[in-house]
Every structure is written in C-alpha cells, then in structure tokens.
Amino acid sequence: MEKTIDESIQGSALRTENKIHNGRNLYIESYGCQMNFSDSEIVASILAQEGFNTTQKLEDADLVLVNTCSIREKAELTVRKRLEKFNTIKKDRPHLKVGVLGCMAERLKHQFLEEEKIVDMVVGPDAYKDLPNLIQEIDEGRNAVNVILSKDETYGDVAPVRLNSNGVNAFVSITRGCDNMCTFCVVPFTRGRERSRDPQSIIKEVNDLWHKGFKEVTLLGQNVDSYLWYGGGLKKDFGKASEMEKAMAVSFAQLLEKVALAQPKMRIRFSTSNPQDMTLDVIHTMAKYENICNYIHLPVQSGSNRILKAMNRLHTREEYFELIDNIRNIIPDCAISQDMITGFPTEEEEDHKDTLSLMEYVKYDYGFMFAYSERPGTLAERKLEDDVPNEIKKRRLSEIIALQRQHSYERIKANLGKTQEVLIEGSSKKSDAHWMGRTSQNTVAVFPKENYKVGDFVMVEMQDCTSATLLGKAIGYSSNN
Ligand code: SAH
Ligand code: F3S
Numbered sequence: 001m002e003k004t005i006d007e008s009i010q011g012s013a014l015r016t017e018n019k020i021h022n023g024r025n026l027y028i029e030s031y032g033c034q035m036n037f038s039d040s041e042i043v044a045s046i047l048a049q050e051g052f053n054t055t056q057k058l059e060d061a062d063l064v065l066v067n068t069c070s071i072r073e074k075a076e077l078t079v080r081k082r083l084e085k086f087n088t089i090k091k092d093r094p095h096l097k098v099g100v101l102g103c104m105a106e107r108l109k110h111q112f113l114e115e116e117k118i119v120d121m122v123v124g125p126d127a128y129k130d131l132p133n134l135i136q137e138i139d140e141g142r143n144a145v146n147v148i149l150s151k152d153e154t155y156g157d158v159a160p161v162r163l164n165s166n167g168v169n170a171f172v173s174i175t176r177g178c179d180n181m182c183t184f185c186v187v188p189f190t191r192g193r194e195r196s197r198d199p200q201s202i203i204k205e206v207n208d209l210w211h212k213g214f215k216e217v218t219l220l221g222q223n224v225d226s227y228l229w230y231g232g233g234l235k236k237d238f239g240k241a242s243e244m245e246k247a248m249a250v251s252f253a254q255l256l257e258k259v260a261l262a263q264p265k266m267r268i269r270f271s272t273s274n275p276q277d278m279t280l281d282v283i284h285t286m287a288k289y290e291n292i293c294n295y296i297h298l299p300v301q302s303g304s305n306r307i308l309k310a311m312n313r314l315h316t317r318e319e320y321f322e323l324i325d326n327i328r329n330i331i332p333d334c335a336i337s338q339d340m341i342t343g344f345p346t347e348e349e350e351d352h353k354d355t356l357s358l359m360e361y362v363k364y365d366y367g368f369m370f371a372y373s374e375r376p377g378t379l380a381e382r383k384l385e386d387d388v389p390n391e392i393k394k395r396r397l398s399e400i401i402a403l404q405r406q407h408s409y410e411r412i413k414a415n416l417g418k419t420q421e422v423l424i425e426g427s428s429k430k431s432d433a434h435w436m437g438r439t440s441q442n443t444v445a446v447f448p449k450e451n452y453k454v455g456d457f458v459m460v461e462m463q464d465c466t467s468a469t470l471l472g473k474a475i476g477y478s479s480n481n
Contacts, residue, residue: 006034011082013056014040014163026052027061031079032069034271035191035220036102038171040067041160043101043128048161050132058089063097063135068104070186072373076104087118097138099123103190107377109147119143125176125191126150129158149177149192152232156201159208168425168455170214172205173197174255175221179236180274182301183312183379184344184372187222194235196227199250203262215423215455216267216293219259224270225277227252253281260289265480267423267440268292272299275323276314283330291480294331295442298323299339299368303358304351307344312379317358324362335411335441337366340400343393344372345384352396359403365411365441367404371397408467412443415462415470420445421478422460424452445470457481 014028026047030040043065044054055061064086069075079100086098099121100112106124113119120138123131124147137144154176162170177192178185206217221227230241230249238249250258259268268289273282273296286292302308305316315323327334340355359367371393374386420439428434428446435449437458446469447460457480460472 009037009164011078012164013058014044014054015056022048022051022053024052024062025055025060026063026065027055027058028065028067029082030067030102031075032067032071032103034171034218035173035176035222036067036069037163038160038173038220039102039125039128039155040065041163042155042158043067043131044163045158045161046128046131047135050135054163058086059093061089061093061096063099064089065099065101068100068102070103070107070190070375072370073375074373079104083118090118097121097135099134099138101125101128103186106147106149106190107186110145113143113145121145122147124149126153128155129153150195151193151234152195154195154197154201156197159205166426166454167213168423169216169218170209171218171220172202172209173221174202174219174224174270175227178222179226180223180276180314181312181379183310183383184301184341184375186375186378189377191222194223194226195233196229196235198232199229199255199258202255203258206259206263206266210263210266213455214266215457216269217259219256219268219270221270221272223272223274223277225252225273225279225282227255229255251279251281253279253285256282256285256292257289260285260292264289264291266291269295269442271297273297275300275320278323280326280330283327286334287330293440293442294334295337295365295440296327296334297337297339300358301339301341302344302347302351303355304347305354307347307351307354310346310380310384311341311344317354320358321361333441335365335443336362337442338362338364338368338404340367340369341372342369342396342400343388345380345387347372347388347396352399355396355400356403359400359407363407363411364404365443366408367400369397369400369404405467412465412467412470415439415443416465417462419459419461419475421480422447422458422472424454424456424458426454439470443470444468445472447472447474450474 030037068079097120105122112122122145127146130146134144175196177194179194230245422437422445424435424437428436434446457478458474462470462472464471
C-alpha cells in the first residue's frame with residue numbers, strides 16, 4: 001500500500017483472529033492514511049482484552065467504531081454518510097453503540113455528541129488506552145468522550161493484532177503527531193505534537209513480525225525523518241534533555257540501520273518523508289543496506305517558492321532539487337513519489353507552471369494529487385482567503401494528473417527487459433493464475449504463478465507493462481529467499 005490514502009481500502013472493516021470466550025462483536029471501519037489503519041489494529045488489540053471479537057458484518061455488531069480522517073472536507077463527508085447508515089441499523093438493534101475515533105473525533109470533540117445524535121462515544125487518537133473505561137460508561141447508558149492529546153503516548157507497549165493481513169507486509173508506527181505546521185494541514189491539531197517511539201519496542205515488534213512470517217515492514221509516521229528518541233517525550237522538548245540523554249539519542253537514520261540489521265532478510269520501507277527533515281545520512285543508510293527498499297515518498301505540495309513559503313514548507317524549490325540530485329547520485333535506481341496540492345490560496349498561473357516544471361525535473365514514479373480543501377482551524381483558514389475558484393483548482397489538478405500519468409508511464413517502461421526482485425503478496429486481482437507483488441521501488445508486478453508461493457522473493461524478468469503494472473516471468477528465487 002502506498003503511503004497516504006489507498007482508495008481501494010477506504011471504509012474496509014477490520015478482521016482479526018477471534019477468541020472463543022469473547023462474547024461481543026466489534027465492527028471497526030477505517031478511513032484516511034495508513035496510520036489510521038494501523039491505529040485500528042491497536043484498538044482491536046485493546047478491545048480483544050475487553051471481550052470483543054471483530055466482525056465484518058454490520059448486522060452482527062454490538063459496537064461500531066469508525067476511525068476517521070479530517071484531511072480534506074470530502075473525507076469528513078464520507079464519514080457523516082456512514083454515520084447516517086449506522087443510525088438506520090440502530091433502529092433494528094437498539095443496544096448497538098457507535099463510537100467515532102481518530103482525527104474527526106479530535107477535531108469536533110463534544111460537538112459530535114450534540115450534532116450527530118447517533119454517536120455514543122468520541123475518542124481522540126491518543127486516548128485508545130482509555131477505551132475500556134469509556135465503554136463501561138456507554139454500557140451504563142452515558143455518552144463518553146476522551147479527546148486528550150498526550151505528550152508521550154506511542155502505544156509502544158500494545159502489540160497490535162494484524163487486521164486483514166496478507167501475512168507478508170505489516171506497518172509499524174514509529175512516531176505520532178506532527179510539529180511542522182504546514183498551513184493547510186489539520187494533522188498537527190488532530191494528532192498533537194510530535195513524539196517518537198522507543199527503538200527497543202520497534203525492533204521487538206519487527207522481530208515478532210519476522211517470526212510470524214512477515215517479509216516486509218513499513219515504518220510509519222507523519223514525518224518519519226524527524227524521528228528522535230531520547231528516552232521519551234516531545235520532540236520539541238529535546239533541548240531540555242540531559243547531556244546523557246542527548247548523547248544516547250537515536251535519529252531516524254540510526255533507527256533505520258538498527259531495523260535493517262535486526263532482520264537482514266526483511267524488506268524495510270518507511271513513510272512519509274518531509275523534504276526539510278530528510279538528511280543525507282538517511283539516503284546513505286538506504287544505499288548501504290540491501291534490505292531497505294529503494295523508494296522514497298517525498299511530498300512537495302507545490303513547485304513555487306512563493307507558495308511553498310505560504311504553506312510553511314521550510315525548503316525552497318532549489319533545495320528540493322538538491323535533495324533529488326543527492327538521492328539520484330547515491331541511489332541511482334530509487335523511485336520517488338510526491339503529494340501535490342493545487343489551488344492553495346493566492347496560487348497564480350505562474351505558480352502552477354512552476355509546479356509543472358518541478359515535476360518535469362523530477363519525473364516522479366507516482367503521485368498523489370489533491371485540490372486544496374480549506375480546513376477549519378488551520379493557519380491558512382485563519383489568515384488566507386480560499387480564493388482560487390473551484391474550476392481553476394480542478395483544471396490545474398487535471399493538468400498535473402495528466403503530466404504525472406505520462407511520467408509514471410515513462411518510469412515504468414524503463415523497467416522492461418530488466419530482472420528484478422519481487423516479493424509475492426497474493427493473487428493478482430485480475431487473474432488467479434498470476435501472482436502480484438512489488439519490486440523494491442514499490443512498483444506492482446504480475447507474473448504466472450508456477451510453483452512459487454505468497455511471501456517468496458522471486459526474480460522476475462519484466463516483459464511488458466500497463467501504466468501502473470509490470471508484467472513478467474519468474475526466472476528463479478532471489479538470493480534473499
Ligand atoms: N505527512 C503526512 C501528510 C499527511 S496529509 C503523511 O504522512 O502522509 C497527506 C497529504 O494530503 C499531504 O501531503 C497533502 O498533499 C494533502 N493535504 C493535506 N492537507 C490538505 C488540504 N487541506 N487540502 C488538500 N490536500 C491536503
Ligand atoms: Fe501535515 Fe505538514 Fe505534518 S502536511 S502532517 S503538517 S508535515
């Protein structure tokens with residue numbers, strides 16, 4: 001799965017291994033970024049201890065939880081529609097309780113209980129350990145709310161149950177919250193200040209995953225390159241740490257190395273990188289370890305220096321190019337992807353052209369592109385008028401999408417004739433006779449199954465491609481197998 005928002009899994013309900021003695025059914029649905037999907041695994045793990053099994057049938061649910069996203073208005077509208085649906089089910093199952101988790105819960109807080117009568121419980125992203133108490137409250141007929149953001153909660157001690165897992169790839173959270181305060185972004189308000197998770201607990205989770213048969217982990221955070229462990233606490237308080245704590249601190253590059261060394265046969269990915277925080281050590285570490293995948297998701301949001309500044313992205317277009325050049329020099333076959341926003345307040349045609357020319361320079365392998373959506377409470381909402389008309393936002397968006405398509409196709413075609421290692425994830429959606437997997441660059445590859453199986457590392461000769469999929473033939477196991 002890509003970093004940000006995988007459209008195909010939006011709203012999917014989580015399924016876990018159930019315990020026989022658990023008597024109640026939890027239906028948990030997730031929206032938004034990978035972090036939410038990962039958090040739902042933590043929530044399911046906490047509730048498994050409280051007598052809940054997961055179900056994928058809404059009609060069987062005793063408790064419905066919806067893990068929500070606030071990043072754009074559309075994401076919130078989708079959740080509101082779902083809440084209406086839950087309301088109709090509640091008429092037939094009066095004992096059914098409904099709770100809202102995640103970013104929308106944090107953003108709207110008590111407002112939710114007043115506005116949406118259907119909701120019984122509102123729980124912010126740092127309050128999941130309080131769920132047992134909150135559920136007791138709702139069992140006793142009261143509404144329950146906990147939206148307190150924490151300085152140190154990282155859920156490092158909760159072993160998440162893996163939901164809907166293919167048994168091959170897993171996600172491991174390494175940081176929570178974000179301090180960057182990009183002016184368009186609601187995340188710093190809904191997920192709080194940035195804090196990092198204890199490297200020991202990260203390594204332990206990665207080792208456990210390996211022993212369970214997983215072959216790939218993605219280290220997750222809003223801004224992974226900013227990872228800094230100095231014994232616990234907020235990133236912004238690092239300056240107050242003791243000399244000893246500072247000397248023992250672990251940076252992202254060091255964490256990456258520890259993980260790569262802990263499981264040398266496991267593929268390691270990470271997401272998301274903010275260009276202003278990505279250092280050369282990270283790129284060198286990627287180059288040094290074969291098992292760290294050659295793929296960087298490096299959102300830029302705009303190619304215009306004026307807009308980057310207004311967005312509070314703390315780098316220029318030129319600095320971004322320097323970073324891209326460094327990546328290309330140090331890891332020549334590294335795939336790079338972007339996030340882009342069109343129609344940020346005051347964006348002119350010139351700025352848009354700068355975005356197109358930046359894309360021409362980088363020629364990204366993939367991209368996630370969005371029209372600006374004003375979010376309540378953000379700096380942009382308070383200080384700037386959302387003044388780019390919708391039609392213009394949409395036209396610019398379609399232009400950057402068309403250009404990205406062209407680049408993606410050019411990039412994928414460059415693989416033809418090459419032989420690459422693919423980790424098999426499952427059957428191809430289109431054909432049961434073919435496996436689907438990914439290359440180190442995160443490109444999807446499909447090939448005839450023969451005697452290979454899920455979780456195998458296979459060398460595949462790339463013979464053909466569509467705009468997003470490589471088609472090939474396996475020529476043997478990779479040495480990593
Ligand atoms: N660092 C985060 C970014 C979270 S938001 C991560 O790990 O994914 C994901 C993307 O949504 C951003 O990179 C940005 O391109 C887009 N986005 C955020 N706020 C937005 C807004 N107000 N309008 C449109 N797109 C937005
Ligand atoms: Fe949002 Fe910028 Fe952080 S996009 S998540 S404030 S890096």
